Amino acid sequence: MKQDLKRLLYTVRPQRLPRNLVLTTGYVFHTEEVYNDDIFRRLFDFCKGYTAITGKQAICTVMSGISPKVRAGMRLFNCSEQKLADLYHQLSSVATIGYHGHFYFNADLHQRHEAEIRSNNFSIVQLTEQFSNDLEWFKKHELNHNDLYAGGWWFMNQHLLSLLIKAGFKYDFSFSKHRFFLNQFSLDFMIEHEIKTGECFEIEVETIGKIREVQNLIGSSSSAFFEDYVRNLKRIIHPAHPKVVGMFNSHDYDLHPANALNFFTTLKQLPQVSFFDAADLLDGRLNIDFRPTVLPVHRLQNDMLASVR
Amino acid sequence: MDYTVSIIDLKSEGIDGKITRLLNTTFGLRMSWEAIKANTYYDNSFAGSPSSFYVGAFKGSELVGFVAFKSHDFLVNGVVINCFHHCFVATASSMRGKGVFPSLLAFGKSHLKAMGKIGFVYGVPNQFSGPVFKKLNYKNLGYFSKVNVINTPILFSSAFREWHADDTLFSDTAFFQNDYQLIDAKQKSPGSNIIVFEDLGNLIWGKLRRKKKGGMSFNYFSVGGMIVNKPYFFKSTVKKLCKQHKVLVVQFLFHHTSMFKKLFKRPVLAIHSEPLVVDEVEISLPSEPIFNFMPGIKDHF
Numbered sequence: 001m002k003q004d005l006k007r008l009l010y011t012v013r014p015q016r017l018p019r020n021l022v023l024t025t026g027y028v029f030h031t032e033e034v035y036n037d038d039i040f041r042r043l044f045d046f047c048k049g050y051t052a053i054t055g056k057q058a059i060c061t062v063m064s065g066i067s068p069k070v071r072a073g074m075r076l077f078n079c080s081e082q083k084l085a086d087l088y089h090q091l092s093s094v095a096t097i098g099y100h101g102h103f104y105f106n107a108d109l110h111q112r113h114e115a116e117i118r119s120n121n122f123s124i125v126q127l128t129e130q131f132s133n134d135l136e137w138f139k140k141h142e143l144n145h146n147d148l149y150a151g152g153w154w155f156m157n158q159h160l161l162s163l164l165i166k167a168g169f170k171y172d173f174s175f176s177k178h179r180f181f182l183n184q185f186s187l188d189f190m191i192e193h194e195i196k197t198g199e200c201f202e203i204e205v206e207t208i209g210k211i212r213e214v215q216n217l218i219g220s221s222s223s224a225f226f227e228d229y230v231r232n233l234k235r236i237i238h239p240a241h242p243k244v245v246g247m248f249n250s251h252d253y254d255l256h257p258a259n260a261l262n263f264f265t266t267l268k269q270l271p272q273v274s275f276f277d278a279a280d281l282l283d284g285r286l287n288i289d290f291r292p293t294v295l296p297v298h299r300l301q302n303d304m305l306a307s308v309r
Numbered sequence: 310m311d312y313t314v315s316i317i318d319l320k321s322e323g324i325d326g327k328i329t330r331l332l333n334t335t336f337g338l339r340m341s342w343e344a345i346k347a348n349t350y351y352d353n354s355f356a357g358s359p360s361s362f363y364v365g366a367f368k369g370s371e372l373v374g375f376v377a378f379k380s381h382d383f384l385v386n387g388v389v390i391n392c393f394h395h396c397f398v399a400t401a402s403s404m405r406g407k408g409v410f411p412s413l414l415a416f417g418k419s420h421l422k423a424m425g426k427i428g429f430v431y432g433v434p435n436q437f438s439g440p441v442f443k444k445l446n447y448k449n450l451g452y453f454s455k456v457n458v459i460n461t462p463i464l465f466s467s468a469f470r471e472w473h474a475d476d477t478l479f480s481d482t483a484f485f486q487n488d489y490q491l492i493d494a495k496q497k498s499p500g501s502n503i504i505v506f507e508d509l510g511n512l513i514w515g516k517l518r519r520k521k522k523g524g525m526s527f528n529y530f531s532v533g534g535m536i537v538n539k540p541y542f543f544k545s546t547v548k549k550l551c552k553q554h555k556v557l558v559v560q561f562l563f564h565h566t567s568m569f570k571k572l573f574k575r576p577v578l579a580i581h582s583e584p585l586v587v588d589e590v591e592i593s594l595p596s597e598p599i600f601n602f603m604p605g606i607k608d609h610f
């Protein structure tokens with residue numbers, strides 16, 4: 001019924017991408033539940049299908065096998081750490097692997113919402129420890145994260161940026177202007193630097209180093225209507241910045257493969273749309289500007305706190 | 310001075326009874342030792358921060374003065390700052406006017422200084438103890454602001470400020486209460502009825518109460534704290550909370566410097582509430598500190 005109404009609505013009021021829009025796009029997954037064989041198979045097949053349509057590889061940022069959320073799922077599905085790592089290795093034959101981090105005040109109590117680290121409420125100690133444990137897990141299982149990152153719950157701030165830069169990460173896909181993917185640090189930063197939707201930028205954290213940002217545009221997981229994606233996209237596009245570079249994203253567990261592939265088939269046919277993947281980014285093949293921005297080092301410190309640290 | 314002040318050894322024989330008697334006599338209450346301890350003592354092992362402690366004034370073996378220093382961690386830009394809330398301050402009536410109260414606080418503060426790395430001591434004094442803090446050079450940082458959200462069709466929406474695409478709710482200089490720690494502490498209290506409500510990355514926790522007014526009785530939700538990551542959806546989060554718990558009134562109280570005031574149209578300064586008073590131990594507060602504090606930081610919430 002709802003679907004019929006929508007179809008009718010879009011017939012009466014068609015949704016088209018703005019004529020002057022030039023869209024350069026890629027796909028990033030927040031991969032969290034591949035210990036479930038069904039989800040793994042669906043994601044694996046989708047990634048193959050995505051490449052067949054676009055000629056490019058999707059990026060699957062994955063969670064480490066010591067993340068409490070993943071461990072709980074692994075127990076349920078009887079999946080060992082080695083098996084999880086093997087699945088990620090298999091996935092790397094059809095997608096580019098990256099790192100997806102979720103952090104907690106107390107990993108043992110990860111199922112409590114108040115223990116989730118999402119924005120202002122965070123602790124550097126826990127963040128740093130869990131970040132390095134995750135990366136250690138990647139190393140132990142010889143998994144390459146290709147210096148690509150996407151934040152769990154879209155969590156991002158100056159400390160996480162510093163950790164990423166210090167660990168050699170080159171690209172991050174955690175910033176977004178979409179209301180579902182907003183993070184208050186990221187939004188604050190983009191507003192301060194007047195960064196428009198689909199504008200790539202490079203953040204230099206003073207004295208630490210640089211990382212490049214490709215924004216997330218919209219989710220692409222379930223809808224059967226191309227018009228839904230167009231409508232969502234139009235909501236965040238800035239008229240003064242019609243040259244949009246950014247990612248579509250999805251979780252592995254809420255992906256609707258057929259609908260998503262249909263979406264990309266339609267998108268591929270539009271002359272104003274082109275696709276890129278991690279290789280294009282990492283090899284510098286893509287001709288896009290990353291606007292330089294600076295995050296002053298005092299944002300990482302606080303004189304008031306020197307005596308209590 | 311005809312009394313001595315010291316840290317109370319909780320293992321000493323009969324001390325629980327002495328504290329219970331002194332507090333109940335002073336406040337005219339009938340609290341159990343378990344309830345007193347749950348409200349005043351938190352071991353804080355989660356963050357590796359120091360435990361709470363009690364300071365007592367003794368006349369011989371008789372306990373004639375008491376104050377609890379409850380350990381709390383606040384967060385500023387990801388740094389955990391261990392602070393102490395002095396609460397349940399009581400002086401035996403026979404000892405009034407002998408400077409017991411300031412002696413207890415001074416002793417507590419020197420103990421904290423010796424511990425090292427302690428941010429500040431804070432209290433939320435009532436009108437009777439307020440003047441004492443002034444004499445002790447505490448900084449009075451002012452009142453809390455109040456918003457009562459009434460869940461009726463017209464009144465509900467009028468409580469909230471319209472949230473625009475370029476509004477943000479971020480600070481790397483504000484003091485945040487550690488809601489994870491507070492919920493943990495409150496849930497350990499006997500008979501605790503803390504509700505934690507999460508929606509799209511917004512979290513509101515507090516207590517559901519039943520209120521009577523004008524012959525009508527209704528559900529009233531008193532917010533102890535919140536983590537707002539998606540301010541755009543905040544209004545709908547509150548609406549969902551009301552729906553799920555059949556709430557007519559949600560009361561938000563936050564320190565007047567809190568950034569939460571941006572979420573509401575007309576926060577009112579609650580001048581009849583207790584102000585926040587602070588005594589710096591190791592840190593020097595900036596000239597205009599931001600305290601994102603809600604009633605959860607108070608001992609009696």
Ligand SMILES: [Zn+2]
Nearest residue numbers: 030032152153
């Ligand atoms: Zn995630």
